Amino acid sequence: SAVISQKPSRDICQRGTSLTIQCQVDSQVTMMFWYRQQPGQSLTLIATANQGSEATYESGFVIDKFPISRPNLTFSTLTVSNMSPEDSSIYLCSAGVSGYEQYFGPGTRLTVT
Amino acid sequence: AQRVTQPEKLLSVFKGAPVELKCNYSYSGSPELFWYVQYSRQRLQLLLRHISRESIKGFTADLNKGETSFHLKKPFAQEEDSAMYYCALLTGANNLFFGTGTRLTVIP
Numbered sequence: 001s002a003v004i005s006q007k008p009s010r011d012i013c014q015r016g017t018s019l020t021i022q023c024q025v026d027s028q029v030t031m032m033f034w035y036r037q038q039p040g041q042s043l044t045l046i047a048t049a050n051q052g053s054e055a056t057y058e059s060g061f062v063i064d065k066f067p068i069s070r071p072n073l074t075f076s077t078l079t080v081s082n083m084s085p086e087d088s089s090i091y092l093c094s095a096g097v098s099g100y101e102q103y104f105g106p107g108t109r110l111t112v113t
Numbered sequence: 114a115q116r117v118t119q120p121e122k123l124l125s126v127f128k129g130a131p132v133e134l135k136c137n138y139s140y141s142g143s144p145e146l147f148w149y150v151q152y153s154r155q156r157l158q159l160l161l162r163h164i165s166r167e168s169i170k171g172f173t174a175d176l177n178k179g180e181t182s183f184h185l186k187k188p189f190a191q192e193e194d195s196a197m198y199y200c201a202l203l204t205g206a207n208n209l210f211f212g213t214g215t216r217l218t219v220i221p
Contacts, residue, residue: 004156031207042199042213048206056206064149093158100145100203104157 002095004105012111013083020079021108023093028073033102034066036090042070044091049076083112115140117202117212125218126190134185134215134216136174136200144205146183148174152196160185160198170194192217 003026011020017095023032047055047068055068070076080087088111096102116139126132138144144160154216163176163183174185183200200212 019203026184029114043209044116045208057204058175094149094209098207100207101159102209106156 002029004095004103005091006091006105006108007095008107008108010109011090011109012113014113017079018079019034019083019093019110020077021093022086023076023078023105024061025095029032029074029095030073030097031095031102032070032076033094034068034076034078037092037107039088046078046091049078050099056073080110083110088112094098115202115210117199117200118172118216119122119200119212119215121215122213123216123218125176125220127220132187132194132217132219133168134198134200134217136183136185136212137162138181138183138186138200138202142205144176144178144181144183146174147203147209148172148175148183148185149199149201150196151195151199152193157199190217192221195219 001031005024007022034046035043037043045058045062049055049068051070071075090107091103092107092110093105094102118137147162149157150160151157172187174183176183195218197214197216199214201209
């Protein structure tokens with residue numbers, strides 16, 4: 001198994017600013033993912049964070065808005081850029097040796113005013 | 114395109130009663146399905162996966178390819194089962210595609 005931590009746990013940000021969320025895994029994992037959970041909605045995959053290369057984004061998500069880094073096998077960041085109130089969500093990091101078994105972080109609750 | 118449908122957003126049952134959380138899927142490939150659970154103030158965690166054919170906390174789920182369903186069942190609900198339950202499908206790209214979730218409340 002893997003234990004995932006995220007920072008910050010929550011934040012309130014102003015429109016037009018950017019926030020970087022950090023995800024740390026306690027062991028080396030092959031795969032790391034970023035999800036968004038909008039109020040009252042399910043989890044939606046934003047992208048797969050690839051170590052040493054550009055992230056793989058899902059339809060509807062672009063690198064300019066959600067740049068992702070993964071410098072090594074245990075750490076990744078997601079930046080929410082040029083925020084608007086519609087970006088208010090919970091952002092979740094998950095990790096695992098495969099998509100088959102993923103472990104989730106506690107989430108980052110973002111409110112954009 | 115894949116789809117995971119959980120038709121009930123809310124489900125309430127009495128303690129000791131049977132519970133069934135419905136999940137239907139649509140996927141062109143060979144499906145691998147999971148149930149994830151999120152208890153109050155806890156993180157999302159894997160409950161069970163169809164390939165393991167296991168029973169976790171008294172819950173079971175059988176993949177029915179004919180009906181494209183993966184319903185989660187427990188014969189006798191307990192108060193500690195109250196949580197948010199998500200059905201999820203693993204795609205060929207190794208991504209999890211989640212349903213909208215069902216909030217289960219077990220009434221004492």
